[in-house]
Amino acid sequence: MSWLFGAPPKKEEAKEVVLDDNSGVVPSIQDPTSNSNSINNNNNSQDVSSILQSQYLDPASLHPLAGLDKEIEYLDLDDEKLNTVSGTSNGILPSRGWTDDLCYGSGAVYVLGLTTGGLKGFNEGLKQIANNQRLEYQPFxxxxxxxxxxxxxxxxxxxxxxxxLGIYYNGIDSMLDACRGVHDDYNSLASGFLSGLIFKCTKGPKxxxxxxxxxxxxxxxxxxxxxxxxGPPDGSERFQ
Incomplete structure (x- = not known):
């Protein structure tokens, strides 16, 4: 009589009975919705893998000019990229121009000055500890x-x-190299003289x-x- 009150009859959900081939006795009831979920998961995994392997994520196609498809490039100073000023081949390290000289030169003398000043301060600290130790005991x-x-x-x-001082010296030395077209000892001595003058220009002539x-x-x-x-430079790099 449920149709009088408008309630539709209930339909039983179809379930698939799967027999276990190994036992042959105990049946297992499997919900058909689980198959659809597994199929959807497989489709999702295939979609993600296909997207990752697509050409839209290829580094070469994203930005060809950036060189993203290349491996890590290490610092390689080619001969054609080195400084071409006469006399620069006599340096300790290969240089590509005044920027390398300014970076390496000022950085090296900064570390040297920092180390020397630190050793001087360490020595003075030990002397002060020895003097104070005579007066009273000091903890560690x-x-x-x-x-x-x-x-x-x-x-x-x-x-x-x-x-x-390293910045002054390398900057003046690079300007003299560009003006004279040669890198020799004259430029180095003049750069040292001028950098010393500029460094103490506010302290007076003495x-x-x-x-x-x-x-x-x-x-x-x-x-x-x-x-x-x-070793000794060739004839083109001697004092002129």
């Missing part, structure tokens, strides 16, 4: 703090000064003179070190 943490204070006081100061002389001696020492490492 206080001794360590004293050494670190002296190291951080002199290390950055020497490193920054050396880095600025400080400028001392600084220029010291920088000229340092430039001469650097030229001698290059000749010692690379």
């Amino acid at each position: 943490k206080l001794k360590l703090n004293t050494i670190l204070n002296h190291v951080t006081k002199h290390g950055p100061q020497w490193g920054n000064s050396a880095g600025v 400080a400028m003179g001392y600084s220029s002389v010291l920088m000229t001696l340092a430039a001469g020492t650097w030229c001698g070190f290059k000749r010692y490492v690379n």
Whole structure:
């Protein structure tokens, strides 16, 4: 009588009975919706794999000019990319121009100044600890703090000064190379002299003179070190 009240009759869901071939006795009832879910999962996995392998994700097709399809390229200084100014082949490291000289030169002297200043501060810290030890006992943490204070006081100061001198020297040296068309010891000595003058230009003539002389001696020492490492230059790279 349920049709009088408008309630539709219930339909039983069809279920598939699957017999186990191994046992032959115990049946298993499998819902047909599980098959559809597995089919959908397989389709989704195939869709993802096909998308990943499609040409739209190919690095070469995304941006051909960027060279994304190439392997990692390491720094390779080709002969045709090196500095072509006469006399530059006598350097310690191969150089591609004034940018390499400025980067390597200023960075090397900065590290050298930082190390030298740190050693000077370390020595002063040990001396102060020895003097204070005679007056009263000091714990280890206080001794360590004293050494670190002296190291951080002199290390950055020497490193920054050396880095600025390296920038002045390499900048002036590159300009002289471009103007004269040759890289020789004259350029190095002149660069050292001028960089010393500029570095102490606010301290008066006396400080400028001392600084220029010291920088000229340092430039001469650097030229001698290059000749010692690379051997005597050829005739085109000697003093002219």
